[in-house]
Amino acid sequence: MLDISLRVRVHVETLPATQNDMGVCDAFEQYAPVGKPDIMNAPHPSKVAGIDSTVPAPAHTVASAPAGSSPAAPPSPLNAPAAVLQDRLAGWVSDLTTLHELTERLARTHTLTAALEELLHAGAALVGARRGLVVLEPADGLGPDTTVGLGLGRADLGHIETVPRSSLPHGRLLDTAAGLPDGDREITQPDLFAEEGLDPRHREVAARLGFAASYALPLSTGAAGRLGAAAWLYDEPAEPSERRRHLAGLYARYAAEHLARLLEVERTRAYLATMSEELLPSRLPRVAGVQLAARRRAGPRGGGDWYDALPLPDAALGLAVGSVTGSGPSAVAAMGRLRASLRAYAVMEGEDPVAVLSDLELLLRLTEPARSATALFGYCEPAARKITLAGAGHSPPLLIGARRTEFVETSVSAPLGMLACWEAPSVEVHAEPGETVLLYTDGLLHRTGEATDRAFARLHAAAAGVPRALRGDPGAVADHVLRTVLPDGRDATDSEEDVVLLAARFE
Structure with a gap:
């Protein structure tokens, strides 16, 4: 257990930071490099594309002064670094706790469909979007291939499938499996209608369905290779902050490992079912x-x-x-x-x-x-x-x-x-x-x-x-x-x- 100023308690051994072969301290450095305290101490971001963020804002340890009271004396030079470090550390732990809760929910899913739906909901919360889709398309070609939507009906997914694959961010990720260095590649389209060279059909479908920006991540593992890709759609021009992108990337890596395990189970079940059916009268x-x-x-x-x-x-x-x-x-x-x-x-x-x-x-x-x-x-x-x-x-x-x-x-x-x-x-x-x-x-x-x-x-x-x-x-x-x-x-x-x-x- 890790106690920090008696304010936040988190199980370190299950933190998703350890999923990436890094210690908690290494994860802390990656969250906010030294010399950039303003980024990590920034207030809770406002609505992104009209959606309230569900990712907890970094907790601050310095209480604001009550209304009507006299201005507080500026902190002494000796106490200022400790307060900044404490504030930054509370924010890191808040982010990691959020990842811990989301990955636990994902680990409780036992079918591919349930895991893909949970992935979409958690990713939407992390990047501040309302809708999205995930395409499961293993690179080995053995299937199963499926598409699951969040806030998108079958007709909506059908419209998106009419867009040329090379124009869609998740389509480009699926087609460049060999060019995904450690699965870290991402594609951000902060303003579709201001983007030059956008495919006309893509622009038409975006206008019909009412989304103006997108953010896509690959789903891949070192052992299984490319499994698929996920994309989240914003109602207004927007893009996730650096902090949100990092959290979503950590979650996507864990989700890909979980999906790879479920994929093997699903394939084994399908093979057994097929073999059983073939052994019975057709x-x-x-x-x-x-x-x-x-x-x-x-x-x-x-x-x-x-x-x-x-x-x-x-x-x-x-x-x-x-x-x-x-x-x-x-x-x-x-x-x-x-x-x-x-x-x-x-x-x-x-x-x-x-x-x-x-x-x-x-x-x-x-x-x-x-x-x-x-x-x-x-x-x-x-x-x-x-x-x-x-x-x-x-x-x-x-x-x-x-x-x-x-x-x-x-x-x-x-x-x-x-x-x-x-x-x-x-x-x-x-x-x-x-x-x-x-x-x-x-x-x-x-x-x-x-x-x-x-x-x-x-x-x-x-x-x-x-x-x-x-x-x-x-x-x-x-x-x-x-x-x-x-x-x-x-x-x-x-x-x-x-x-x-x-x-x-x-x-």
């Missing part, structure tokens, strides 16, 4: 007598829940859902191997679901002894409206119809890989015309956060409450169950649990 087969629909909600780290539907000989259909323990790339890869193996066994002996799961259990036990999985496989005969089911540690499916909604009673069995030899009897499900058989994974129950019996009761009530108008569409049935069992958007939010639903409606 489309469901069309078989006479039955309609199919599937829904999947993957967790942020990628999980092992899967589904499958494949045509079999004699106009039959194989239906399967399952879940592999664990999460992340290894679970996704194991899920792909398990699904591919089940497909092979289903083609060879799909009419006997118990044999299919027995072969799958043996393969899993021999190739991945440290992993277990649950699975439910059904041999569907659409013409007879019949499904022969076998399950391994999996939740029972639901039969949904106009006159009944009930769980299919399956035999209690252990998950695959848990026993030396797995085998359980199969059951047959006979559906009426218009009824739907709903297969699902345990993630649907776990995401409710309730006890198992309550989760099953919630699922049953959701299925029984499907409106009559939706019962003819298996996709609508699955959507209704998802929204009802997991209300308030919990079906779409990030969760450690994957959710898979596979609905088959018989005609």
Whole structure:
């Protein structure tokens, strides 16, 4: 802790000055070089472009004399340097405290969109602007590319994108990634309409949107290179002071490091999601007598829940859902191997679901002894409206119809890989015309956060409450169950649990 005249207390170890490989004292020298006390002792700046500054002004330790009192005696030559130093030091600490608070708020963001929005708000406060935009455009070309605005709607951002890139300050920063020495370059346009050689389209858009000046900073790191650029727009001709530019530069460097970390997380999630989707059926087969629909909600780290539907000989259909323990790339890869193996066994002996799961259990036990999985496989005969089911540690499916909604009673069995030899009897499900058989994974129950019996009761009530108008569409049935069992958007939010639903409606 650092105590200064009992007026200001700040955590030095987290000051953003240390983000730049400099000590606090070095940062102090950079803020106000010796011999320029007037700059640092200047009063709080007035409104910039009609906006009240939210950056704290340097605190002064010399109180002003009350009205009507006699003029105070001038300070002695011995006390004057100490008062100036104390006043200057309080101003430095005030600036660093502001940076500390803003960087803490940024560190609490966990998504790219939230971080970019926080960057815009904090930067606007530091430079005294009201509007701005940040363009995320990594130099490696791997994306994601996006533009986020502050005080600018989609139409406004669209107008700005019609301006030639070379005329926009953030556009020039994005196009000169190799010419950014340590990310310190900045572009200031204090008066757009007085600037000679300004692109006519830029002048037209500025007049339409009502901004007259801009200030832009690059977002780059030594390791990741160029990430993007941010620009703030002033309603009137203006430019940030040297103090404000320095504070904004320090903040932008920290923000770039934070964005680089979030970018890696976002890319990893996207890769896992893509890999999971590619390992699942790109489309469901069309078989006479039955309609199919599937829904999947993957967790942020990628999980092992899967589904499958494949045509079999004699106009039959194989239906399967399952879940592999664990999460992340290894679970996704194991899920792909398990699904591919089940497909092979289903083609060879799909009419006997118990044999299919027995072969799958043996393969899993021999190739991945440290992993277990649950699975439910059904041999569907659409013409007879019949499904022969076998399950391994999996939740029972639901039969949904106009006159009944009930769980299919399956035999209690252990998950695959848990026993030396797995085998359980199969059951047959006979559906009426218009009824739907709903297969699902345990993630649907776990995401409710309730006890198992309550989760099953919630699922049953959701299925029984499907409106009559939706019962003819298996996709609508699955959507209704998802929204009802997991209300308030919990079906779409990030969760450690994957959710898979596979609905088959018989005609």
